[in-house]
Every structure is written in structure tokens, then in C-alpha cells.
Amino acid sequence: MEQSLAEKFYYFMKLGRVFELRAKEEYMKGNIGGFLHLAIGEEAVHVGATIAFDKGDIFVHYRDHVYALAKGINPKYLMAELFGKKTGISKGKGGSMHFYEPSLNFYGGNAIVGAHIPHSVGMAYARKYKGENTGVLVAFGDGATNAGNFYESLNLASLWKLPILFLCENNYYAIGTRIDKASAITDLYLKAKPYMLSKQIDGMDVFEVYKAVREAKEYIQEESKPYFIEAITYRYEPHSMSDAGNYRSARELEIAKSKDPIEKLKNSGLLSESYIKYIDNLVEKEIEEVVEFAKNSPEPENIELYTDVLCEVCKNVLP
Amino acid sequence: MFYREALNLAMDEIMEEDSSVVILGEDVGFYGGNYRVTEGLYAKYGEKRVIDTPIAENSIVGVAIGMALGGLRPIAEIMTANFAMLAMDQIVNNMAKLRYMSGGKIVLPMVVRMPQGVVKQLASQHSQSLESLFASIPGLRVFTASDCITAYHGLKTAIKLDDPVIFLEHTLLYFEKFDLPKDSYYNPFKARVLKEGKDITIFSYLKMVHDVLKVVDKIEKTLNVSAEVIDVGSLNPLDLETLTNSVKKTKRFVVVEENPKHGGFGAHIVSSVLEECFYNLDAPPLRIAGEDVPIPYNRKLELLAIPTPEKIYSKIVEWGKQNGL
Ligand SMILES: Cc1ncc(C[n+]2csc(CCOP(=O)(O)OP(=O)(O)O)c2C)c(N)n1
Helix, strand or coil: CHHHHHHHHHHHHHHHHHHHHHHHHHHHCCCCCCCCCCCCCCHHHHHHHHHHCCCCEEECCCCCHHHHHHCCCCHHHHHHHHCCCCCCCCCCCCCCCCCCEHHHCECCCCCCCCCHHHHHHHHHHHHHHCCCCCCEEEEEEHHHHHCHHHHHHHHHHHHCCCCEEEEEEECCEECCEEHHHHCCCCCCHHHHCCCCEEEEEECCCHHHHHHHHHHHHHHHHHHCCCEEEEEECCCCCCCCCCCCCCCCCHHHHHHHHCCCHHHHHHCCCCCCHHHHHHHHHHHHHHHHHHHHHHHHCCCCCHHHHCCCCCCHHHCCCCC | CEHHHHHHHHHHHHHHHCCCEEEEECCCCCCCCCCCCCCCHHHHHCCCCEEECCCCHHHHHHHHHHHHHCCCEEEEECCCHHHHHHHHHHHHHHHCCHHHHCCCCCCCCCEEEEEEECCCCCCCCCCECCHHHHHCCCCCEEEECCCHHHHHHHHHHHHHCCCCEEEEEEHHHCCCECCCCCCCCCCCCCCEEEECCCCEEEEECCCHHHHHHHHHHHHHHHHCCCEEEEECCCCECCCHHHHHHHHHHHCCEEEEEEEECCCCHHHHHHHHHHHHHHHHCCCCCEEEEECCCCCCCCHHHHHHHCCCHHHHHHHHHHHHHHCCC
16 A cells, blocks of 8 residues: 555656656747746645545645646646647646646636635535535645635634645745745744644655645544645745746755655655656656647637637627 | 515525525625625525625635535625725636636636615715726626616526626615516616617616616706617626617717716727717717716715716706707
8 A cells, every 4th residue: 555655656746847847948948938836846745635635626826737737637738738729728728827627626726826715615615515525625835824815714614614624835935035024923834723723744755745634634524624734845946937046045955955755755665666767767758748749739729719708608698 | 676675586586496506795694684685595595505704805705716616606795896895806816717717617607796886975985886897807797787677687697697797786776666577577688778769878877877767858858859768787798789779879879877987887888889880970979977086975075976867967968959959
């Protein structure tokens, strides 16, 4: 069991990393535009949590690539979305920050800091109302915990006893502002304590993330109550491709990278050399095909400008 | 019946037939709604379907979005449009855009209801017309209700529609009585011709419809004309066909709107109609709108800030005389 899980984690973490490194490359070449927020360094949180949460509904922020991959969305459609192509997961109309696949219980992908947190509360309400018990997970950054949306949602989730897991990725920075410059409380799990069970975990250890989310999931399902996890993590890349990232020292980055979640998993003794090699090869090849697919996909037709604004059946005037 | 009762009836009937319809908002449940629009529904459908929320407007709309994602059909009440300003992120960046950004994968069957308009001596933070803000956002339907027919049928359609709808009511209409004939029907996508005429078309919506109707006879007598009165109804989409057909017939038109003139919704009506009917016109269009000021507390100043029946009468008569009527 441990071993097969470890293998699964390794595949998705590696897939996420190679996908994003390749996206960065394609961005530099001008094949990808707009904002591109990479989660390199944070894979243990994104992969461990998503896999632990299996069938539940997941809402995430704009740093959504690795979550979407771990949720099982075909990487071809994700890369094609980054390329703005017709075959993209959102038909090329959403881009990096807007991956959605409701059929796989994945609801974005939201570019407004904290805006998706109340959505997850509404979803949890709807699930509970219908007697469905899969639970809702919402992930957000440390920066989002200083916004009104966050407190409004903690209050509602606790008041209404909703099965929802708040997953805070504390990577210490909101763009270039360090957490202690923006937050009066820097141990973020303390912010949730008055409302619900909450704890802090090591977000660089995929097993720890998986275990904590698994336990939390069981708790929210059984008790129908919310739960809060603060995962301590780090992003190696700048906030987005348009950020020079000069607010952190080389030394700080070096220390962070020494705790790399993928290396840590490799050193766990649970994966054979040959498996690692096999996956590394497989993923490189897979991403090669993914990029080819995105490159060769057609642009959306002009008519797509006007579709999906409102529902088609009630075009301006009904008979 | 009271306008508020027509809204209540629409929700009651739909909640009866569809258990996925829920209501949420401040004081909508136990208390029955600040304007008594949700009265009785809490007792009938229980606290799971008529949900009292804290004073957190952004979350009321945000949570409604999540409910719609989860297969419910929420009706969110924002106590007044003034407080919808706190929910503008959810309304503009989320409710209106999720469908488009997801390439059509996300469908949001939801309604945000709110009263707006200039009330009586509530001063500027509680008294204003904001329809032009909502109507300018692609991805939202914006319906207005001026009487029981539009309130009842318009709200029912809004709830059944798979689009996100902003449903605008007027605070001063809640305790007004209008007929709701059993055989009435109203399609909110169509502007309503309330009175036919040959020489002038007067467009208005919400409460201004009634202020126009109060003086239309007098205008007709003074100018010796016949006037067509149209309730524009839906602001987005705008039923331009009905609007232009009328103007092509009468060749003169007036827009009466309560919101400030600068950037007001009437500017959009005028320009849209002009694009189609410029050469049909016998007179420049006339806009009777609110003044470009926050609404004052003092009753005399307050009435100076918005159109009143007297002003509508005198401005149309003056304009008519200047233009050869
Ligand atoms: C409401 C809002 N304000 C500002 C921004 C610009 N912005 C985008 S990401 C970001 C920082 C968020 O930091 P955090 O929540 O810690 O998440 P991280 O990027 O570290 O994953 C800011 C300020 C935004 N998108 N939305």
C-alpha cells in the first residue's frame, strides 16, 4: 500500500514538475502568454492533498496546474489551454488561471485572491443539502488569509457545520510581500482555531500531507464539520513569470531547495531505482507529446468570442 | 395585490415544485425579509431552504455561486443595491464570468434579487439607482420589475433560467398594489408597450414607469398628441426591436430614468436607438434623468435630484413645443 501510493505520488509530482518546467520554457518562447504561476516546490501539497481527497470537490486558486493534473485531467488539454487553443480545457478562453472540469469535480482556477473560498462553502452546503457526503476541499495561499472572504467563509462553514477542508499553502510570500509584513498572525492555523479543528503540517512531505488530508476528510465526512490545515511549503520560482523575484536571497532559496519534496520521496526507500528511471522517461515523453498536441491544435474559431457568455437557448429575445 | 406579494408568490410557487430552489440572505428567514418579500417561506420550507446569513454580502453571492455549482438554484437577496457594492467582486468577476472562462463548462442558474432606487430621506448611502453598473457587465442578465405582472412572471423566468440574473426591484414599489390577472403573461425578454400612441415614445422602467403614467394624459392634452409608453423591462438584453419599432412609428422619443444622467442607462438606450433610427427622427431625443449628485437627506433637495411627475410633464411639454408639437 505504502509503495503503490509512493509510486502514484512520484508519477504526479514528476509530471507536475516537468509540465511546469516545460510551460516555463514555452512561455519564454512566446507560445504561452498572460500570467503563468508555477507551483514548483509545492508539489507535495498539491499532489498529496488532491490524491487524498479523491472523489471530493476541489476548488483552488490561480496556481492550479498541478492540482488539475493530480485530479486526473488530461495534461494535453491543460497545456493546450496554456497555448490558448481550441482543444484547451476551457476552449482557450480561460488560460493558466482558469482550469475547470466539473465532470471531475474540479472547479478552478480563480484569479481573484480568496474569491473561490465562498464558492466552496456554497458547494459544501449544496452537497450536504442533497445528502451527498464526499466533502469539499478549498486551497488558497497565505495571502488570502488576510482577506474578508476568508473570515466570512470560516464563519459560515463553522456556523452551518459544513463538510469542508480549508487547505492553506503557506509559502511565506504574497507576490513579493513576506508574510510577517502582511499578517499580524503568522502561524496561520491559529486564525482558524476559534472556528474549527486546525493544525499545521510539513508541506514538503507528501506522506504527511496525504495523511493529514485523509484524516481531515474522514473527520469532515463523519462529523459534518469543517477542518483547517496549514501546510508549510515554498515556491522556488518567482510569483509568476512577470516577477523578477529579487525579494528573496540566494541563501534562502538554497535552504528551501534542500528540502525538495520530490528528492525527499526518492530518498524514502519506497521507490526502486528502476521505477524512478521508468517514470522519469515516461513523463518526459508524455510531456513531449503534450506540447506537440498543444502546438498542433487549432486556434478557436472567431465565433467562440460570442459563445458561453450566456445560455444559448435564451438568445436576446424569446418568442 | 402588493408588489412584494407578487415576488413572494413567484418564489413560493417555484419552491413548491422544485426542491433545488433555495433562498439566502440577511433576515430573509425567521424575520421574513426587510421588505417582507420572503414572508411565510421560512415557516413553509424551513431553515434549510430559506437561509439566514450573516451581514457578509460578498459571501452571500459567493456562496450562492457555489450552491449553483453544486446543483441548487439559489435566489440570493441583497438587502438593497447599496450593499451589493460589497459583493461586486463576486457579481462581476465570478457570477458573470465563470461560464465564459470555463469555455461553457460551468453553468450558474442563480438569481441575485435586490431593491434599488431613491427612497424617502434615507440619504445617499441608502438611496440610489445603480442599474447602469449591472447592465454594463457582459455575462449577466439584468431584469427590472415595475409592477406585479413583471415581478411575478419576471422573477419566475429568472429562477428557471440557466443564466445568472440580477433582478432589480424598486424599494418604493414593495407596498404598492397592482393587478396580477390570472391570465396575465409576460416574457421578460420583451419590452412592454403599456399604452399605444402615434407622436411620442416614452421609455422608462421600474418606478419611473408609474411617474410617467401619472402625467401622460396631461401631456397628451397640453401638446395635443398621443404618446406611446414603453416599460423597457430587461436592461440586458435590451429588446431593441420593440424600442426601435416604436420610434420609427412616432419619430420622437424620451427616456425617463432615475439614475444620474452621467453614464446612466438612458444614455445606452438613446445611443442604441439613434444608431438604428437617426433618419426617422423629427426631434432630438430627450433624457429626463437624475441629477449628477449623491442623494441628499432633505426632502426638498431629494425631490430636486430625481425626476418627478411634475418634472416629467414640464420637460416633455417644453421639449415638445421647441420641436414643433
Ligand atoms: C483580490 C486580489 N487582489 C490582488 C490580486 C493580485 N495578486 C495575485 S496573487 C497575489 C498574492 C497572493 O498570495 P498568496 O495568497 O500567498 O498565494 P501564493 O501566490 O503565494 O500561492 C496577489 C496580491 C488578486 N489577484 N486578487
